[in-house]
Amino acid sequence: MSEQGREIIVIGAGIGGLSAAIHLAAKGHRVHVLERQAQVGGKLNLIEKEGFAFDTGPSLITMPHVLRELFAVAGRRLEDYLELIPLEVTCRYFYRDGVVFNAWRDRELLAQEFARLNPGDGEAFRRFFEHARSIYEAAADPFLYHSLGSPLNIARTFWHYVLKGHESGAGADEPLSRRWRAVMAALSSRTLDQEVRRFFQDEHARQFFARYATYNGSSPYQVAAVYSLIPYVELVDGGWYLRGGMYSIARALEKLARELGVTLETNCEVKRIQVSERRKLTRLRPEVRGIVLADGRVLHCDAVVANSDVVTTHRQLLSPAVQKQATLRKLTKLEPSCSSFVLLLGTDKTYPDLEHHNIFFSDDYQAEFTDLFEKRVPIQNPTIYICATTRTDPTQAPPGCENLFILVNAPYLTEVIDWQREAPAYRERILDMLASYKQVDLSDLREHIVCEEILTPEDFWQKYGSNAGSIYGLSSNDRMAPFTRPGNCSPEVERLYFVGGSTHPGGGIPLVMLSGRIVAELVDACVNG
Template sequence: MSVQKQILLIGAGIGGLSVAIHLALQGHAVHIVERQPQVGGKLNHIALDGFSFDTGPSLVTMPYVLRELFATAGRSIEEYLDLQSLDITCRYFYRDGALLNAWRDHDKLAQEFARFNPEDGAAFWRFLKHARTIFDASANPFLYHSRGGPLDLFQTFLRYIQQGGGDVSTQLRKSTLPERLGAIATALSSESLDQHIRTFFTDEHIRQLFARYATYNGSSPYQLGAVYSIIPYVELADGGWYPRGGMYTIAQALERLACELGVCIETNQNVRRILVEHGRARGVVLADGRVLRSDLVVANSDVVTTYRELLSPAVRKRRLVRRLEHLEPSSSGFVMMLGTNKQYPALAHHNIFFSDDYPAEFEDLFVRKLPQRNPTIYINATTRSDPGQAPDGHENLFILVNTPALTEQSNWQRDALPYRDHLLDRLASYQQIDLRDIRAHIVAETLLTPLDFQRNYGANAGSIYGLSSNARMAPFTRPGNRAPDIAGLYFVGGSTHPGGGVPLVMLSGKIVAGLIAEDYA
């Protein structure tokens, strides 16, 4: 075991809690300072007039990442969380009146696809098998280990060709050599996710369903690489999961485990500056002037914001800051949390109301950088699985629309209420469900805009997922978990490798703990 270090952690988001647990298990003394009143970062919670709302991630995928973390600590996840699988992962509403249920059961899902196009039912099985091989090929270099260079990628792919996958158990048979070669060809191709999906599926409803997974890391399906077909794979292969009591119970469970392991967590503590002495991170200076010294610093804050605001000009490398600022932020989001005194049984737990012009939607997001005129709308109604999240006979509706990251032209103080009304009008126009009366039944309401994500969490340009993955070299240009210019400074969370989303930021915590063990063995 490495020599015990005093480690200061900035931020108690899911990545920060994950790395704190791993470091405590290594024997280090870990102290977290969090500027919000409660832990969780963007995975947070609001209680409003008897309604309970999760304010960030709403779906658990790759649940084995959570289970592994608790098992590493010698605990059973069942002692902390009640994870439930969803029979319908998501219900899709289309502008032409079509409705599609994404069943957890693969046979039922294939039949659902076949209802739209007979050939697409069989195509589902081909996609699942092919995407599994891509996942097996890319999981090691892109998810489970610290970011390497092209040579590291080549060596990893060579081992995969020779040995096949083995990191993730699946119910599918082991891949053949031609299948593994095909997976690597896809991973390295210039093909976009949308183009790749079109090689499998014919029906436009199903193509749109798969293309939307680009939004899981704040990107566009028309720019995101085909390798990211692993995103729909990880959801469809094992389905979607929900922790009873809401997603915030995940943050509470990680906080409880961290405290049991001796991690010190201080909330309502804003960091003014990272203390750097002789090129090495040595602690932080808080907004109240208090100095907390440490051997190492791990930042669960946005990497761009950290370099721009938490490092003094004397130690900040201008060239590095400029490079970071040139990386494209991920999309942000506009959120409505509505408590209604009426229930809408046509809604599933997760629901997508698709626009009828997907290319125009992503042009608004990443080219025009304006709120979409014709957006896809997501509604999370957790009362379907967890009635206690709202008063009897009521509904808690978390409504999210992807929006561009903040620009100089953004003015959400002016645009929030008109955009809210625009979205409610759009929802009222879908023929599969009658939402025309929703305004009359709202009894509790609050909004979140990209400006709130920037203010509350220090998110660069209000981005939800840190950086987009639209560029083909995104896996190599995404900031690594070690600071390249300051010894003893590490990064964890969605703005660093391996990316955004609950399982990936948890994996980033494991990666950072491994790097610290390697650096200070």
């Protein structure tokens, strides 16, 4: 704990901002969180309507140890705040040719599913799992758990791993040659799709693993093979749901933060980050002084942690006097992640053939990503995701009803697409496509809709200020993305830090919580240095 706590302001009460606030408060700092929206959570949010509850953001918990560790930092038990429920079937997959594939929590049952598709792919799954585990052990330390250093620092981390394993003990029991191969696999120039094809013969299995690139808003045909660690972290611990809905995380973290003395204001918009003038003669960077609110208040502090999008923060919250055009150009060149088109449908009928999580795969997966990242138009033949939380938690809808969260990947915002004009017709297209799958009867879905909301990329921009309406910050399509993602410290302004999906280590609940831990360590070292 710090000998003397400092005043820290956190802009944004998303999961990353709340995580940073909890870590900082646990270190003895005085933390003030400012949230523009009426409730905390950021993109992990909630719409309640006519007795239906719809989580509007992340729908699956992976890496539950990260959540548990966050509560432990504050001297609390996760179980006193949240109830984690394991999903026996993490997701059910429906393919165009009639195949139904259950992604079982039990890895042996899952291996048998792969063997049912292709006799050799059951053993291929076991080999791929071990391969992905080795990549995770090699890459997790530099890419997930610590601030993104220079390429030289990352190289040193990898070299230390090859020689000794990690300080946590990960990989220490592996032969040196195996650790070396794991590092080479993590740094491979292959794409995720190419990596998967080295193991699996069946196209259903290949499409299953390719989908994991969408967990960070990217394309499996462009993202690097190191992201094989994404399916690993889901498969090793399985998927989880939280009793009462995913938004219960935001409620629990808000409660924990307040218990630690964090002050939190909602409906509170930050207009400017206040900094000292650039000191040209000494070549020192300007330094954070505080923030200016939309209501005219000026709050002084020792450091600012921005849970707002990194690109949006540089463009809108920093004065032109301290902005570096070179940095703005660099950030502008970084490709946003994809966005999403979402239907929230409350129905007066249940659809028992659906699992909690469901994927309806298209029959031309590569064409989807051409539409997304090359043409940047709504996908003509999309894969469709449906989450039916009532399968696990009936309290999320009236009795005998269903709350369906239906998501299709969508391109980030450009001037080409007018979503207000496109949304109604695209809704009809998605409902038509769902009705065409023969494995489950959704032909009468329209007739049973009793309440509805539509979210488009425009909503993600307007509500959360996410760059170009992206939902994962930046894509990882560039092979150097693990090295070029914006770091957690501002390159222009002393004592300005970044947390959340648009910065290191990336998007998704566990990673943004880890970014909160990383930032808290950086802030603590700086203000007490």
